[in-house]
Amino acid sequence: MPLFNKQKRIQYLGFDDVRSCLIGIFIISFITNYLFNTTPERNTFDLIFIGYAVNVFFTICYWLLTRNILIFLRKKYPDFKDDKKRIIILILLVVCVVVVVDYVGGELTARFIRIFGYSSNHRVELKVLIPIVIITVMVMAIYEAIYLYNRLKKSIREEEQAKQVMIQAQLDTLRNQARPHFLFNSLNTLRDIIDQDSKEEAKVFVDNLSDVYRFIIESGNSNIISLEKELKFAQAYIHIQSERFGENLRVNWDIPEDKLSIMIVPMSLQLLLENAIKHNVVSRSKPLIINIAIIEDSLVVSNEIQAKSTKIPSTKIGLKNIEKRYQLISNKTPVIINDGENFTVKLPLLNPSNQKKGH
Structure with missing residues (x-):
């Protein structure tokens, strides 16, 4: 039962209400005793004590019965869409409980008091029932407010967790997408080496390729x-x-050592280099020069556009992959500039604090 099981109390009420029950019953009993039992006949300690004890008994009955009704309704109508129905039914049942408890409890306490030689004529009075209904509804409203707050907080937390799971799945997909993209282009390069150079050159290329894939795995x-x-x-x-292009491919690195600890999206720079080689002429007459430098808070990769006369089939993965991964893990996005003469990409440099929550 939720009354004796802490986990059940938290599950159906949103909090452990034992202390609140004890304090609330004490306070409401005192208030109702002051409001409804101020007759001049109660001028002895015995009568004052009996009057307060009767109010404690009534308050316990009201509190626990309506509390159990509240739990029953929450079990029966657990969804947010049922809240309005549940609250209306709760208010109606609170009125019924107050009337029944007042009548039955009044008869029982009247008989109990007579045992000690005191007389009591209990009457069901509207002027008494209405304040009790209001007080009981207010107590249940506090329960509802706490329950709603905890449900909303739980719902938001679950939604955030689901969103993070989805984002992580997207990141995994993009990460796995980038690796075959690299392999695809590497195999094309290997094919060209086999066509143009000796088998020994191809073996060296494969050895270097294995080193790169070891890095990817690590x-x-x-x-x-x-x-x-x-x-x-x-x-x-x-x-x-360089095994393929030799001196026709040149990369100028301008990276200060104090910037090496800053973070970046994995394989983003490699994908930019790959795209530059793939889409531009690389020859003795037109060597491809790629400049890599840090400007402000970005890693800037640029090259002069030397478009090939024959278009090479493109998977169109590289830049979109980088942009999407940046969007998923941070609030920063790469800047891509194509002015017709130079192609420039600015990759934002990140700190761990730049990552979105959950990454």
């Missing part, structure tokens, strides 16, 4: 990593591409 499922780790990964990737 980075785990982190939503953000240090800039230092991302740079190592990007440099390893450029080393792989």
Whole structure:
């Protein structure tokens, strides 16, 4: 029963109300005794004590009966959409309980008092019942307010947890999406090396590729990593591409050492480098120069646009992947600038505090 089980009390009432019951019964008994038992005949200690004891008895009956009705209705109508119905039924039953308790309790206490030689003629009076109904409804309103507050808080918490689970699932999908994207482009590069160079060059490329994938595995499922780790990964990737392009691919790194501990979305820099190589001419006559620097609070990656005459099929994953991951884990988004001559992407640098709650 909820009366004796703390967990049940919290479940159906929203809080453990034992202390509130004891204090509330004491206070309301005192108030009702003062309001309804001020007749001059009660001028001895015995009569005052009996009068207060009778009020305590009535208050306990009102409180516990309406409390149990409240719990029953919450079990029967647990949903938010049923709140209005439940409250209307509760008020009607409170009126019934007050009337029945006042009549039955009045008869019982009258007989009990006669045992001690005192007379009592109990009458059901509207002027007494109405204040008692109002007081009882007010007590139940406090219960309802606490219950509603806790339900809303629980509902918001569950909604936030569900939202975080969904966001984490999206991040996992995007993270897993980026890895095959990298593999797809790496295999294309390997094919070109096999066509153009010796098998030994292909073996070296595969060895370097395995080192890169080892880095991907070691980075785990982190939503953000240090800039230092991302740079190592990007440099390893450029080393792989140098097997194919040699001096025709140049990367200028301008990264202060004191910025290496700042965080960034994993594989974001590598994806930008990959896109630049994929969509631009890289040749002896037109070497591709990629500039990487930190400007204010962003990692800026830029290159001169050297569009290829033949379009290479694109998965269109890279930039959208980066943008979506930034949106999911922070309030910052990459800035993409294409002025027709240069293509620039600014990746926001993050602190752990920049992450949205739950990441």
